Every structure is written in structure tokens, then in C-alpha cells.
Amino acid sequence: MRIKLTVSYDGTDFSGWQRQTDKTTVQQTIEDAIFSLTGEKVKVVGSGRTDAGVHALGQVAHFDTKSTIPPSNFAKALNTILPLSVKVLKSEEVAKSFDASRTAKRKTYCYSLYKSDVILPLKERYSVMIKKDTDVKIMKDVAKLFVGEHDFKSFCASGSSVKTTVRTVYSVEIKEEGEDVKVYITGNGFLYNMVRIIVGTLVECGQKRIDEKAIKTMLNEKRRNIGGRTLSAKGLCLVSVEY
Amino acid sequence: MRIKLTVSYDGTDFSGWQRQTDKTTVQQTIEDAIFSLTGEKVKVVGSGRTDAGVHALGQVAHFDTKSTIPPSNFAKALNTILPLSVKVLKSEEVAKSFDASRTAKRKTYCYSLYKSDVILPLKERYSVMIKKDTDVKIMKDVAKLFVGEHDFKSFCASGSSVKTTVRTVYSVEIKEEGEDVKVYITGNGFLYNMVRIIVGTLVECGQKRIDEKAIKTMLNEKRRNIGGRTLSAKGLCLVSVEY
Numbered sequence: 001m002r003i004k005l006t007v008s009y010d011g012t013d014f015s016g017w018q019r020q021t022d023k024t025t026v027q028q029t030i031e032d033a034i035f036s037l038t039g040e041k042v043k044v045v046g047s048g049r050t051d052a053g054v055h056a057l058g059q060v061a062h063f064d065t066k067s068t069i070p071p072s073n074f075a076k077a078l079n080t081i082l083p084l085s086v087k088v089l090k091s092e093e094v095a096k097s098f099d100a101s102r103t104a105k106r107k108t109y110c111y112s113l114y115k116s117d118v119i120l121p122l123k124e125r126y127s128v129m130i131k132k133d134t135d136v137k138i139m140k141d142v143a144k145l146f147v148g149e150h151d152f153k154s155f156c157a158s159g160s161s162v163k164t165t166v167r168t169v170y171s172v173e174i175k176e177e178g179e180d181v182k183v184y185i186t187g188n189g190f191l192y193n194m195v196r197i198i199v200g201t202l203v204e205c206g207q208k209r210i211d212e213k214a215i216k217t218m219l220n221e222k223r224r225n226i227g228g229r230t231l232s233a234k235g236l237c238l239v240s241v242e243y
Numbered sequence: 244m245r246i247k248l249t250v251s252y253d254g255t256d257f258s259g260w261q262r263q264t265d266k267t268t269v270q271q272t273i274e275d276a277i278f279s280l281t282g283e284k285v286k287v288v289g290s291g292r293t294d295a296g297v298h299a300l301g302q303v304a305h306f307d308t309k310s311t312i313p314p315s316n317f318a319k320a321l322n323t324i325l326p327l328s329v330k331v332l333k334s335e336e337v338a339k340s341f342d343a344s345r346t347a348k349r350k351t352y353c354y355s356l357y358k359s360d361v362i363l364p365l366k367e368r369y370s371v372m373i374k375k376d377t378d379v380k381i382m383k384d385v386a387k388l389f390v391g392e393h394d395f396k397s398f399c400a401s402g403s404s405v406k407t408t409v410r411t412v413y414s415v416e417i418k419e420e421g422e423d424v425k426v427y428i429t430g431n432g433f434l435y436n437m438v439r440i441i442v443g444t445l446v447e448c449g450q451k452r453i454d455e456k457a458i459k460t461m462l463n464e465k466r467r468n469i470g471g472r473t474l475s476a477k478g479l480c481l482v483s484v485e486y
Contacts, residue, residue: 010365010367010368084367119330121330122298124253125253125368
């Protein structure tokens with residue numbers, strides 16, 4: 001049977017999702033836990049890779065098993081083996097047609113920022129400091145430009161090889177609460193570093209270093225070297241995946 | 244001159260506030276940073292010790308210096324030397340009569356809990372899981388019993404030697420937001436582990452393992468072995484100190 005897992009992790013100490021030789025990754029940690037539990041060497045397929053340092057509240061993955069463990073019990077059983085930094089929130093049986101990677105329809109990421117003139121040690125693990133005078137209203141206005149189907153080539157790390165750099169962003173929502181500024185982006189898929197570059201560009205707008213016109217140029221000219229800076233992985237979190 | 248520092252730290256990797264031989268503490272980290280900056284071997288006096296693993300948003304400390312650095316510049320200058328886990332939010336000159344420890348009038352702590360049936364990796368660093376069915380309304384009701392002047396002997400770690408175990412708690416406020424439950428306690432001073440034991444007792448009430456009557460007994464009988472369990476240090480944060 002095929003099992004769907006909803007997984008949360010603190011990505012700080014992981015070299016990303018995807019299995020690598022000699023590095024600790026989330027995928028390998030879960031595969032090893034399944035091996036401890038069932039004795040099976042399975043491949044756990046995630047909705048997509050997350051980079052080193054990126055967190056997840058609701059990453060989705062699937063694997064096939066011949067085990068007789070009731071599907072909903074996998075979560076609890078795996079959690080007794082998994083470290084504190086990775087936990088399975090839910091396990092359920094799905095049809096063989098379900099593929100965590102290929103059938104994913106929408107993903108939501110959240111990028112966490114905090115406005116301050118001093119580094120705040122209790123914010124540093126999961127968010128990135130921006131200047132206190134950053135204009136979040138400007139960021140909200142400019143964010144609308146990214147919504148819709150666009151060629152996001154200017155917002156993709158150079159060197160990545162994908163068939164097309166066209167993606168649809170369904171929404172960019174910015175929530176400000178006290179010193180916290182959270183940017184939620186939902187789309188049908190994201191290019192390598194795309195969220196981190198979009199948010200980096202929004203921050204530069206909020207700091208009045210670039211303007212709306214520059215964003216339009218970036219979206220039209222499709223060259224990576226003209227997009228904003230790539231923000232640190234630690235502020236990024238994969239919130240949910242919809243199928 | 245005497246300098247007052249307002250300090251925030253992530254206590255996870257520190258053996259508490261107070262200088263110890265062979266262990267990394269917050270006090271020693273700040274004293275070392277001052278030595279690097281001014282060449283002076285000063286004693287940094289905190290408002291009180293925080294235990295290993297306890298965090299601070301606004302710990303207050305003072306030290307005396309002969310340096311000619313303008314008082315408000317100490318924060319920025321020390322922050323260039325201090326690690327990401329400890330930062331000075333503010334530095335200012337105060338009168339010699341100011342003593343971070345002796346003249347402290349009120350302290351506010353926050354204990355962070357989260358309601359869940361599964362460990363949430365992104366909550367684990369700064370908060371403690373409680374069962375999803377914990378009744379926070381009961382916790383709020385019972386919290387009122389702690390407000391006022393009481394002998395908190397039943398809520399003090401055994402083995403601590405203090406002149407009196409009488410303290411005044413000004414308020415206990417519990418804020419619930421989504422899965423997060425935060426307990427704010429303000430008082431004129433706190434005994435060793437007092438906040439962690441009070442919150443542990445509140446949680447046991449919310450889980451209907453003990454009731455209001457039991458709390459009254461604890462407050463009246465004054466024996467440590469009858470108080471609730473001591474919760475983990477990682478959920479505790481010193482929010483502010485007033486003078």
C-alpha cells in the first residue's frame with residue numbers, strides 16, 4: 001500500500017530534504033526510521049526538495065510498504081524513532097495514483113522577517129532581520145505584481161536546469177504583527193530559490209532601494225542577475241502542499 | 244560610570260546566567276566581550292540568575308567602567324563581539340545607586356506551552372508540549388489563586404536556601420492563540436524554579452489531575468514535595484525587569 005506522510009521539521013541542522021552521501025538529510029532520516037520500523041528499504045518521495053536550512057510545517061511525502069501496520073499508526077510509530085527535529089504529523093493510506101511530487105497542485109511557503117535595529121537572539125533561528133524603517137506597506141503593494149502567471153527567470157538561482165521558468169503565483173500575503181513580518185506565497189510550483197529571491201526583492205522595495213518599475217523590468221527581461229538578493233534559508237518554511 | 248544593559252539571549256546552549264568555571268554562561272560571555280572592548284575586567288551584575296536553558300527577552304545588568312565610550316554606544320560595540328545568541332538591546336548610563344540585582348522591583352517571566360498530540364519540531368526549542376485536550380479555561384481560573392502575597396515554599400525547588408519564601412505575585416495572565424499557550428507571571432521576586440513549578444501545577448489542573456482545592460493546600464501547607472512538577476527550562480523566558 002501507499003502511505004502519505006505529512007511531515008514537519010526544523011531544517012537548521014539538515015543538509016536539506018534530499019538524500020546525499022555523507023550528509024544528514026530529512027529524506028534519509030525518514031527512510032532510516034521506516035527501515036528501523038518495518039525492515040524495508042523504501043524510497044520516500046517528497047513533494048519537492050527543500051534546501052539546506054529550510055524548515056517545514058507541512059511537507060508531504062509518500063512511500064510504498066508491504067507492512068501490516070495500520071496506515072494511521074505509522075505517524076506515532078515513526079515518531080518514537082525520529083529525532084525531535086523531524087516529526088510525522090499524520091500518516092494515511094492513499095491510492096497508488098497519488099504521487100507526492102507529481103500530483104502536487106499548490107504549495108504555500110512562509111518567509112519570516114523581523115523589523116529591528118538590533119539582532120534579536122530569540123528570532124534568529126527562524127527569521128531574518130530587516131531594518132526597522134522598512135516600509136511594509138510598499139512591500140504589500142509591490143507583492144501584487146508577482147501574482148499571476150509569469151516567467152520567473154529573473155527570480156531563479158542561476159545554474160538550475162528546468163524545462164520552463166513559467167510558474168503561477170496564486171497569492172502573496174504579507175502579515176505584520178509587532179516586529180514580525182511574514183510573507184506567505186502560494187503557487188503551483190517554485191523555481192530554485194524563487195521564494196527567497198522574491199522576498200529579498202520585496203525587502204529591497206520596502207527599503208526604497210528599488211521600485212515597482214524595476215520589478216516590472218525584472219519580470220519582463222528574465223535575467224537572473226537583475227533580481228533581488230537571495231535571503232537566507234533559515235527564514236523559509238514550507239507551510240503546506242495541496243493535491 | 245555605571246552602565247545599565249538590557250540583554251536578550253537564547254539560553255539553549257548556555258549553562259545559565261552566572262559565571263562558572265569550565266562552563267559557558269551568559270554573564271561570562273558579556274564580561275569577556277567588555278574585556279575585549281575596553282580591556283577592563285569588570286563584574287556584570289544581573290537582575291538575578293537564570294538557570295541553564297532559560298531564555299531572556301529583557302534581562303537587565305549593570306557594570307562599572309572607566310571607559311570613555313559614550314554609554315549608548317556600548318550596545319552596538321558589544322554586539323559586534325557577542326555571539327548571535329546574546330545581544331545587548333540597550334545601554335545607558337545610570338546613577339551609582341542603581342543596582343540591577345538589589346533595586347529590581349518587578350520581574351515578568353513568560354512560560355511558553357503548545358497544545359498538540361504530536362511533537363512539533365518548530366515549537367520545541369522555545370516551548371513545551373501539553374496535551375491537546377488541556378483545559379486552558381481551568382488554568383486561567385486557578386491562576387488567580389497565585390496572585391497576592393503568599394509563602395511559596397511548596398513552589399520552590401528543595402535545597403535552596405533563602406531567608407524567606409514569601410513573595411508577591413502581581414499577576415498571572417494566560418494567553419491562548421492557536422496552539423500556543425503563554426503564561427505571563429509578574430512578581431516582586433521569584434524563588435528557585437518557582438515559575439516552572441507554578442506553571443507545571445497549572446498544567447496539571449488543566450489536565451484535571453489536581454484541582455483548586457489541592458492548590459490551596461499547597462499554598463497553605465508549604466512543603467515542596469506537594470507542589471506540581473517542574474517544567475523544562477526551555478519554555479521559560481525572562482521578559483522584563485522593572486526598577
